Amino acid sequence: MTEIKELHMEITTERDSNYKDLDKMSVREILENINREDKTVPDAVEKTIPQIEKLATAVAEKMADGGRLFYIGAGTSGRLGVVDASECPPTFGVPFDWVIGIIAGGDTAIRKAVEFAEDDTEQGWLDLLKYDINEGDVVVGIAASGTTPYVIGALRKANENGLITGCVVCNSNSPVAAEAQFPVEVVVGPEFLSGSTRMKSGTAQKLVLNMLSTAVMIKLGRVKGNKMVDMQLTNHKLFVRGVRMIMKETGLDQTTSTQLLERYGSVRKAINASVPQ
Missing domain, CATH: 1.10.8 (Helicase, Ruva Protein; domain 3)
Structure with missing residues (x-):
């Protein structure tokens, strides 16, 4: 019988919601309680600013020398990485291969979940190799639980090959963070809907990615004053x-x-x- 390691771990994102009987709440109660939980996310992100600073500094230095930034994740986390990467060219006028988002299961998984894609410890690195990844690049793993095998394997191989690695997770002392040289651990607590990390955890990851990519692009000179002077004029x-x-x-x-x-x-x-x- 296969041992499920996560059952023996303290995973905050898997804890029961602080709210009971969601199905008996009125629509107003549901919305107000979700909003109450969402308000805690920026405070959790603020606590990680020193970690984000270290990661952003490392990324900016590598990219200034010609390196690239790779996001890699599964499910909601992978989609958030793809979104942030895809928004860098139109916002900052950078080439499409400067920031690259990779999701377990490939582009199909952006719209439709691919079963068990995140459980393959080898595929993450294989997906990175398709881009001729090298030690000049940076790999940032994104995983709310911090236990995603696809991300763990990718970061481990990246480390073995001399790359800078970082992560954005929503649990403390996770396996993903253990593999990252520059971990960002945003602990937002249990979700309103138990285990639904597309909610507070996803919001926290989106905020961190906004901060990371924007800070890096500013340091790379892609902003003048407070203006997006290199944005693509697409409409x-x-x-x-x-x-x-x-x-x-x-x-x-x-x-x-x-x-x-x-x-x-x-x-x-x-x-x-x-x-x-």
Whole structure:
């Protein structure tokens, strides 16, 4: 009989909810209680800022030298990594291969759960190898429970091959954190719906990933002041935002700013072109 190690571990994310009889609550009670729990998440994240700082610093240094950032996870955690990675190019104008999100089960798992994909300790590293990963890169494992074999195996092999590793987990002293050189442990407590880590844990992971990628991109020079000057102009709203940025930065009128943005296709380039050399 296969031993289930998790049964012998103290896993906060698997504890019973602090709320009983959810099915007897009114809709208003459900919403208010979820909101009450959600309010605790930013405080838990705040406690981990020193850990996030160490990870962000390590990532920025590696990427400044030409390295890449890989997120790897399963289920909700994997999807959050894919989302953060996919938002870096349009937000910061970076190439699509600078930040890469990998999810157990492949792209199919983004929309539909792939059974037992997260239980394979070998596949995570094999998936990373498809990208010619090397010691110049950083691998960040994302796992709410901190026990996902797919992530544990990937971080272990990454360490063996000389890569920088980090993680974002929602339990203390987890196997995933033990494999990471720069662990971020955001302990948010039991979920409103027992074990549903797409809730508080997912929210915490999303906040941490926002902080990590944004801090790294700022340190890499992809932001000017407080503006996304390298954003991709993929729709009318963003084009209008770009025109406003140019107007505010340069003092030019709307017509001239629009012409500059149309000519250069980049807020940064348009601003630089308007400054006398």
